[in-house]
Amino acid sequence: QITVKESGPNLVRPTQTLTLTCTFSGLSLTTSGVSVGWIRQPPGKALEWLAVIYWDDDKRYNSSLKSRVTITKDTSKNQVVLTMTNMDPVDTATYYCAHMRLLSTWHRVGFFDYWGQGTLVTVSS
Amino acid sequence: DIVLTQSPGTLSLSPGERATLSCRASQSVSSNYLAWYQQKPGQAPRLLIYGASSRATGIPDRFSGSGSGTDFTLTISRLEPEDFAVYFCQQYGGSLSTFGQGTKLEIK
Numbered sequence: 001q002i003t004v005k006e007s008g009p010n011l012v013r014p015t016q017t018l019t020l021t022c023t024f025s026g027l028s029l030t031t032s033g034v035s036v037g038w039i040r041q042p043p044g045k046a047l048e049w050l051a052v053i054y055w056d057d058d059k060r061y062n063s064s065l066k067s068r069v070t071i072t073k074d075t076s077k078n079q080v081v082l083t084m085t086n087m088d089p090v091d092t093a094t095y096y097c098a099h100m101r102l103l104s105t106w107h108r109v110g111f112f113d114y115w116g117q118g119t120l121v122t123v124s125s
Numbered sequence: 126d127i128v129l130t131q132s133p134g135t136l137s138l139s140p141g142e143r144a145t146l147s148c149r150a151s152q153s154v155s156s157n158y159l160a161w162y163q164q165k166p167g168q169a170p171r172l173l174i175y176g177a178s179s180r181a182t183g184i185p186d187r188f189s190g191s192g193s194g195t196d197f198t199l200t201i202s203r204l205e206p207e208d209f210a211v212y213f214c215q216q217y218g219g220s221l222s223t224f225g226q227g228t229k230l231e232i233k
Contacts, residue, residue, distance in 0.1 A: 039224075047162075047170065047213055047224040060221065063126065096169055103158075103176075109217040111160035113181065115169035 002026035004036075004116040006097045012087045012123050022080040022097030022116065029055050029075050035100040036080045037112065038071065040093040048093075052100055053080055054108060087123045094118040127151055127216050129225035137233040144201040146228045148214035153194045155218030161190055161199045164227075165210045173212075174199065206232075 008020035020038070027034055037052035051061045051071040059071050070083045080097065098112035128151040138144055148159065157177035162170035172181040174190035177197055187202040201208055209232050214225040 046226040047215075049215075049222045049224065063221065098169075101175070107156075107158075109158070109219065109222050111158075111172060111175045111215060111217055112162075112170070113172045113175075115171075118169050 002099055002114040004097050004099060004114055006095060006116045006119040008095075008119055008121065010120060010122060012091075012121060014088055014123060014125055016087050018082075018084045018087050018091070018121060020082045020095055020097075020119065020121075022082070024078050024080070024097070024099070027099060028078065029053070029073050029080070031055055033102055033105050035102060035108070035110065036073070037098055037100045038080075038082045039096045039098060039112065040091075041096070041118075042090075042093040045093075050084075050095075051082060052108075058108065060108065089123045092121065092123045094120045126221055127154065127219045127223050129214055129216055129223055131212075131214060131225035131228045133228060134226075135229045135231060137231050138204055139233045140204050140206055142204050144199075144204055144208070144230055146199040146212055146230070148192075148197045148199070148225050150195040150197075150216055154197075154216045157193050157197075158216060158218035159190070159192070159197045160215045160217065161188075162213045162215065163208075163210050164213065170213060201230075204230075 035054045038050040096118045097116045099114040100110045102110040159177045161174040164170045178190045
């Protein structure tokens with residue numbers, strides 16, 4: 001059974017850097033075909049895909065946030081870390097980590113079948 | 126990036142009725158790589174449908190997905206009280222993934 005859980009600060013000041021950790025079990029980022037991504041959702045608004053990291057350390061980013069977002073993995077801890085620089089109040093959202101299911105290893109975009117509970121991050125001075 | 130437009134924004138129906146939700150893409154979605162999610166207040170999204178028409182594990186058969194190219198539909202054949210929620214579509218056929226803005230299904 002796959003479980004996913006996000007952790008990190010609930011409050012971040014404007015211009016600061018946000019660091020979120022995703023800890024998962026039931027899967028390994030050393031296994032071919034496995035990928036984990038981050039998605040966020042401002043209060044009352046739509047979902048926005050942020051970034052994904054793959055078993056072979058390939059990474060993809062939302063083009064509108066690419067300059068601010070970095071995703072890394074620590075396979076020994078079964079963790080994926082998202083950092084987002086220069087935080088602004090418009091970045092206030094629930095941030096979700098999720099397993100991205102790939103239907104093939106050559107098409108590296110998939111759907112999200114296991115989600116964490118999410119963590120609400122508020123950006124405010 | 127492929128833009129997904131969901132309609133209607135809000136759908137008001139009664140339990141037992143049939144619900145039809147639409148998701149339209151700005152360009153054709155490769156291989157019908159389209160998923161649907163259900164989200165209840167305070168909860169993470171739950172995967173319902175992938176590949177436009179395949180139900181995820183444990184999803185009741187009253188949920189069905191259809192469509193191809195740029196037009197996709199989620200149908201709930203007979204609404205149960207627990208089905209009232211927000212529904213999102215997601216395309217994963219492009220080089221990057223995008224989500225629709227959601228349809229809120231509320232009790233009439």
